[in-house]
Amino acid sequence: MATSAKAAAPKAAAPKKAAAPAAKKTAAPAANTGKGAGTNPAVDIQPILNQQNHAPAPTQKYGTVSQRLPIGLDESTRRESVTMLNQLLADTITLRDMYKKHHWQVVGPTFYQLHLLYDKHYEEQATLVDTIAERIQILGGVAVAMAHDVAELTSLPRIPRDREEAPIQVSRLLSAHQTILKNCHDYAKKADESGDDGTNDLIVSDLMRTNEFQVWFVSEHVVDSPLTRAE
Ligand SMILES: [Fe+2]
Numbered sequence: 554m555a556t557s558a559k560a561a562a563p564k565a566a567a568p569k570k571a572a573a574p575a576a577k578k579t580a581a582p583a584a585n586t587g588k589g590a591g592t593n594p595a596v597d598i599q600p601i602l603n604q605q606n607h608a609p610a611p612t613q614k615y616g617t618v619s620q621r622l623p624i625g626l627d628e629s630t631r632r633e634s635v636t637m638l639n640q641l642l643a644d645t646i647t648l649r650d651m652y653k654k655h656h657w658q659v660v661g662p663t664f665y666q667l668h669l670l671y672d673k674h675y676e677e678q679a680t681l682v683d684t685i686a687e688r689i690q691i692l693g694g695v696a697v698a699m700a701h702d703v704a705e706l707t708s709l710p711r712i713p714r715d716r717e718e719a720p721i722q723v724s725r726l727l728s729a730h731q732t733i734l735k736n737c738h739d740y741a742k743k744a745d746e747s748g749d750d751g752t753n754d755l756i757v758s759d760l761m762r763t764n765e766f767q768v769w770f771v772s773e774h775v776v777d778s779p780l781t782r783a784e
Contacts, residue, residue: 619693626692630747635694637740638752641733641760642685643697643706648729649678651712655726658716663774667719674767681763688755708732723775730768737761 613619618632626634656671686696697706704711709729717725737756744753 613695615695615697617695621693622691624691624751626749630749631692631694633747634744634749634752635689635692637736637743638685638689638692638755639694639697639706640708641736641740641756642682642689643703644709644729644733644736645678645681645685645760646703647707647709648726648733649675649682651709651726651729652678654712655722659719659722660716661719663719667722667774670770674771677763677767681759684755684759688752692749692752708736720775723771726771727768727775730764730771734761734764734768737764 618628618635620628620631652671652675656668656675659667659671686698689696697703709732712725737760741753741756741761744750744756
């Protein structure tokens with residue numbers, strides 16, 4: 554580009570600044586092919602678009618487990634852990650999104666505190682999602698990610714699009730937490746038996762603790778307790 558800028562500059566002595574716009578004017582518009590966009594073949598400023606239309610084989614197929622990272626675990630252990638973690642991932646993504654739905658749609662006299670609490674739990678579940686997904690990648694698996702795949706995999710029942718009363722929201726959340734926690738107990742034992750201590754620790758220290766804590770905070774909203782005078 555520097556050479557074309559010089560060529561475009563007028564012969565008479567002119568301020569160097571004037572050469573820059575002239576160079577822009579003389580640069581021919583390049584077709585969006587990703588090839589030959591400039592005079593220097595080594596420099597190509599055009600993005601190469603729509604490469605997915607001619608995609609080669611994927612880097613790694615979903616459901617497979619590679620042994621790329623030397624983390625001291627055999628293939629069968631990795632495979633079992635990845636399967637369990639993808640189930641927990643799909644359920645956690647679903648619960649995370651359920652919290653955001655309820656954050657938006659909550660109604661009634663407890664609106665303010667539930668609106669804030671739901672969003673706090675959403676953020677905590679989002680952190681868990683990332684932790685689980687990255688553990689799957691470390692184990693050599695492929696983390697489930699997109700909504701349509703999550704919808705197929707999750708063990709949580711589909712909930713209606715409708716706006717619902719706060720006690721119904723809370724009950725749905727508690728049921729989802731319970732399903733995830735039951736799976737956590739089952740999977741933590743299996744990870745312990747197979748020797749995958751990292752996965753066992755993630756399930757107990759991160760998933761179980763967070764879900765149990767959230768169950769406590771949400772459950773107290775559906776206790777029928779007098780507000781102004783003790784009965
Ligand atoms: Fe919000």
